[in-house]
Amino acid sequence: MSSRVLLHVGTPKTGTSYLQDVLFRNRRVLANADICYPADRFDEHFLAALDLMRMPWGGLEAEAVGAWDRLAARVREHRHTSIVSHEILATASRSQVGRALESLGHGDGTEIHIVLSVRDLVRQIPAEWQENVKHRSGIGYRAFLDQIKDPERESRIASWFWGVQEIPDILDRWGHDLPPERIHLVTVPPSGGAPELLWKRFSQVFGLDGLDLDLEAERANPSLGVPETALIRRINRAANRELAPADYRPLVRELLAHQTLSRRRSSPRLALPPEDYPWVQRLQQAYVDAVTERGYDVVGDLNELLGPQPTTWHDPDRPGERQVANAAVDAIKALLLESARLRHDEQRLEAELAETRAALERSYLRPTYRFREKTVRRLQRSRVGRGLLKAYRLARGRSSRSA
Amino acid sequence: MADGERRAWGWVAALRAGATTPWREFTGTAERGGRYLPGAQQLELLRRLNLAGRPGPTLVERVLTASAPGRGRPDLELVGVADESPFGPRPVDPATLPDAELIRVATGLIAEDLVAAGAPPPPPAGRPRPWRRAYRLVGDPWLADPARAELRRRGRPPGGRRPTIYVLGTDLATLLAHAWTTRAFDEGGGPWPDWLGGFVGHDRVPPRADLTRFARTWAERVGRSRVQVVLDPDRLPALVGVRRPLPGPPAYSADAIDLVRRVSAPLGLLVLPEERTRLLRETLGPRLADAAGPPPGVPPQHADWVVQRAVRMRDELLGAGYAVHGDPDALVPDAPAEGTTPDDAGVLSLAVRLLLEDGDRR
Numbered sequence: 001m002s003s004r005v006l007l008h009v010g011t012p013k014t015g016t017s018y019l020q021d022v023l024f025r026n027r028r029v030l031a032n033a034d035i036c037y038p039a040d041r042f043d044e045h046f047l048a049a050l051d052l053m054r055m056p057w058g059g060l061e062a063e064a065v066g067a068w069d070r071l072a073a074r075v076r077e078h079r080h081t082s083i084v085s086h087e088i089l090a091t092a093s094r095s096q097v098g099r100a101l102e103s104l105g106h107g108d109g110t111e112i113h114i115v116l117s118v119r120d121l122v123r124q125i126p127a128e129w130q131e132n133v134k135h136r137s138g139i140g141y142r143a144f145l146d147q148i149k150d151p152e153r154e155s156r157i158a159s160w161f162w163g164v165q166e167i168p169d170i171l172d173r174w175g176h177d178l179p180p181e182r183i184h185l186v187t188v189p190p191s192g193g194a195p196e197l198l199w200k201r202f203s204q205v206f207g208l209d210g211l212d213l214d215l216e217a218e219r220a221n222p223s224l225g226v227p228e229t230a231l232i233r234r235i236n237r238a239a240n241r242e243l244a245p246a247d248y249r250p251l252v253r254e255l256l257a258h259q260t261l262s263r264r265r266s267s268p269r270l271a272l273p274p275e276d277y278p279w280v281q282r283l284q285q286a287y288v289d290a291v292t293e294r295g296y297d298v299v300g301d302l303n304e305l306l307g308p309q310p311t312t313w314h315d316p317d318r319p320g321e322r323q324v325a326n327a328a329v330d331a332i333k334a335l336l337l338e339s340a341r342l343r344h345d346e347q348r349l350e351a352e353l354a355e356t357r358a359a360l361e362r363s364y365l366r367p368t369y370r371f372r373e374k375t376v377r378r379l380q381r382s383r384v385g386r387g388l389l390k391a392y393r394l395a396r397g398r399s400s401r402s403a
Numbered sequence: 404m405a406d407g408e409r410r411a412w413g414w415v416a417a418l419r420a421g422a423t424t425p426w427r428e429f430t431g432t433a434e435r436g437g438r439y440l441p442g443a444q445q446l447e448l449l450r451r452l453n454l455a456g457r458p459g460p461t462l463v464e465r466v467l468t469a470s471a472p473g474r475g476r477p478d479l480e481l482v483g484v485a486d487e488s489p490f491g492p493r494p495v496d497p498a499t500l501p502d503a504e505l506i507r508v509a510t511g512l513i514a515e516d517l518v519a520a521g522a523p524p525p526p527p528a529g530r531p532r533p534w535r536r537a538y539r540l541v542g543d544p545w546l547a548d549p550a551r552a553e554l555r556r557r558g559r560p561p562g563g564r565r566p567t568i569y570v571l572g573t574d575l576a577t578l579l580a581h582a583w584t585t586r587a588f589d590e591g592g593g594p595w596p597d598w599l600g601g602f603v604g605h606d607r608v609p610p611r612a613d614l615t616r617f618a619r620t621w622a623e624r625v626g627r628s629r630v631q632v633v634l635d636p637d638r639l640p641a642l643v644g645v646r647r648p649l650p651g652p653p654a655y656s657a658d659a660i661d662l663v664r665r666v667s668a669p670l671g672l673l674v675l676p677e678e679r680t681r682l683l684r685e686t687l688g689p690r691l692a693d694a695a696g697p698p699p700g701v702p703p704q705h706a707d708w709v710v711q712r713a714v715r716m717r718d719e720l721l722g723a724g725y726a727v728h729g730d731p732d733a734l735v736p737d738a739p740a741e742g743t744t745p746d747d748a749g750v751l752s753l754a755v756r757l758l759l760e761d762g763d764r765r
Binding site: 051056061064095152153154162168172176241 | 441469470473478669674676
């Protein structure tokens, strides 16, 4: 039974992919320090979260069957500190939270800590829209904003957005049964600050200070600019019906969005529309007031949740067409290079297959092979023949039954 | 504890005891009966179960601790319990919740029941008859699957030397309903109107209903002379060499199929895809066989499109020269198809019935 579990439940777009990548790649170093990060594959905690919340995810859920119970069992087997981290856990319901905490040892002697990394809504709102677009959505930015501003929150987009972004409500669900000192908020520093500051905060809250960790990121969830996001949205609308989720992930999300278009750093960045800032400002202040009143442990500065008004605004629903065309050229180039790579792979495999076929053919052409084949075929036609073959195979001592 | 919270716990206790009083009319109180108040969806589903029958204690507790699976509205609070928090979704009067919200909770529980029940073992294959004809059944999977299974049971498995390929079909309106039904039982998918509307919008016939595609694919593989289209199901037994008739597909109401479709999503998180299909077809399907109601039907606004595509399909099949058993005009629906669009109230009523039948056995 773990004596202490640090359960990082969100929120999305707060450096979680980087944190999870560092934890995954440094599992052995962590284990030497008696810290368990129970994962054999990078997305193991994501699959566990899908399983806990019974959430379909473009076919990935088939790999998630039983994943939470397996993860919880590994946490219970470990004696010291364990870390579990995935941002979609933020949206868990009270009963799912109850099941999660109980399975990790809550009420059974384990000290559970909830960690929530948080960022101002000025940056989170455009980032969430972009995440929707990178997950096949064709919704425009204004339509997205209208949905999340609807007080009824009945749409799938709105219920998801507030489920993973409304900090006091997330902490109500995850923390209602825990003392406030076991609930830790890590604030994301403002844009333009020292890049290592966020990691230092994570390191502090997860007790990783002093460990010799490899901090080179292999995985991250980089952001796109205005024309690039508009381009992906247009691709979604044109190709969604034909492109299966299993192909969308490597081709659009990874190859186009993450590996190609995210490198275009000079294009205008996504931002909050100026007219929506007063609404967001009120919400942010309410979050800060609620968190202050509840007395949680804050790592960083709560004032960082009061995102400043953006200084520039480019409407992604009306992007500069020249910029979109330039992004599209980069995307076509990436797809051409990928196609060329696959063609070379295909040619190599075809050559290997032809070589194997030729070798097989040569062995078939031997007179002894042809004689044996003819004999077996003749024997298989009669019951007696089949019996003889069976006896021969048994006597020979190994299975050579026909396929 | 505030008065509103006492009243809420009172309602929970009353529902546990079988009450059917709606929340807005309830006046009793009770002390806290758990770590947290169940959501409005769970409580209203329990009230509907109480209205329909007598749920046992196991089912009652399962409903109260259930979460709605998948994406959608979170567990909602009851209106009038506490001062309205500025955070979280607005509290609701549970009687005003759409049926779809209650169906979400119910499908998670039905999926658990299916896993607990398991699928029956597949029927044993009959001893292969040495004189059997070589055949393959393709085309409408909802027609082909039961016929193939029966032939296998009678010792006539598909395949063999130089098999004849029979492309099974019927009128296009029914083919479309069959394609959606097969998808619902195999992998879930979207609601009937959205699914159909998507294909109409793109002027495409779904792959499972596209007889031309089946015939062309097999003709390229084995030659056109060995591909035959069967539009009259009565002729199939003679073609594959059996005397007794072959079973037709199971007939389900539109609501029953829609319930299967919705159960498929949470079930996909409990078992692997192959097992999911078996549980939906072999365990859930038979339990819904007696649910009355019309099958899914093409809405009137798409009727012209269906006729136009059916005529094109008929002409392509005839033009390509395939042998056709039955009247080729049978592909074209000659009258507005009998059928309907699934209705949430009907789906919820079926879900409640299933839960009352099975939900207390676990």
